[in-house]
Amino acid sequence: MSAWTYKEAVHLLNRAGFGGTPEEIAACVRLGCKESVRRLIGGISLTGKNEELAEFNTMYREADKKRPLLENRISDWAQYWIYRMAYSQFPLVEKMTLFWHGHFTSAESKVDETRFMQVQNRLLRQYALGDFRELAHKIGKDRAMMVYLDLDRSRKDAPNENYAREFMEIFTLGIRNFTEQDVKELARAFTGWRFGDPAFIQDYWVDKGTKTLLGVTGNLGYTEAVNIILSQPAYPKFMAKKLLRFFAVDNPDQVWIDHVANNISKMKTMGEVLQELFTSNEFYNPKYRMAVIKAPADYVAGTIRALQMYVFASDSSEAAKYMGQFLFMPPNVAGWPGGEAWLEGLMSRYSFSGNIAAKTDINKSEFKPAQPADPDAWIDVWCKRFGIAELSQNTRAGLRSYVKDTIINSSQPLAGMRGLMRLVLLCPEMQMK
Structure with missing residues (x-):
């Protein structure tokens, strides 16, 4: 980019976090693009502060401490998450946790167990900038997800297609990149899982027959099936478009999608992908500033x-x-x-x-x-x-x-x-x- 100014610093902090205090913006200007991005990716405070966030069970709803937050109230957990977004010295972790929450979606309205949603939230935060392929494997064994998309009900004599369909259509490949037969075969590969801590296989409910998924034939189980899907050329392009829509622009052009998809294909962690994105000249193109409505x-x-x-x-x-x-x-x-x-x-x-x-x-x-x-x-x-x-x-x-x-x-x-x-x-x- 031609220059690193206040405008570029504000753009980065708005997209990679939740804006910034005047002190954080000034630090970002002073540090420059590469160092600011390095700190955001690495979980290093821009200002040098290392203030720890309060734990949920120490927080109160009112300033005068009349009512503590309640473990079984989802609105209180939502309030606590807003607190984390507003006060974390590592805002990109919270921003990516929010991205994954809208990508690998579950809702308490069906899960109906607040603690399951919190376990999932911690999982998404753990992998916020980590190995996104590993997260794709783990999310199907998450209890909230298993309940939300009925994977816990899937067995060999009655494969449930909900998770299989959404895993390909919403989570990894997008529409028109698989067939109805692929949905049926993937559902068979996903049979037998039951939630626990950790999730486990109920062997007599597993379909151990031969399956053909996206052109690959074999006695495919959960791990093999997920690996086949993540090896499809549609996967990095699908993820690239979602990332760019979240961080950059509502309608990214195909050249930019292809470039980010190439990085997703060759890089192991989301942190690496975002580091390249946030230091690219294209990300700071003036036409993308003030171009996205704040959630x-x-x-x-x-x-x-x-x-x-x-x-x-x-x-x-x-x-x-x-x-x-x-x-x-x-x-x-x-x-x-x-x-x-x-x-x-x-x-x-x-x-x-x-x-x-x-x-x-x-x-x-x-x-x-x-x-x-x-x-x-x-x-x-x-x-x-x-x-x-x-x-x-x-x-x-x-x-x-x-x-x-x-x-x-x-x-x-x-x-x-x-x-x-x-x-x-x-x-x-x-x-x-």
């Missing part, structure tokens, strides 16, 4: 991260839920649709911004510019706080007029300051990354 988890966790406020005071998981992303409760096996679908939750973003503005101690020097008579200085304070690298002329003009009327020329500037914060949270540029 609710991005928007909520990013706001809290920027302010470093008490995460539970804003009912953050409920806010994300009403914006359209209830963590641990994706709408179906395909996960959340993303893209323009997130716009359906704009009214909930409006409500969230009001709650945040009301609960922020606005009368602090850090929220006031050195030139209080300059409306652009007020705007820049909040743009820098929320990692907004550029505003359109129309947005800036509207905010400038508001600042003049409600802060600079007002007898009650604190109300105007809260209003400005809220308007910045609601501006089009804040919804994009």
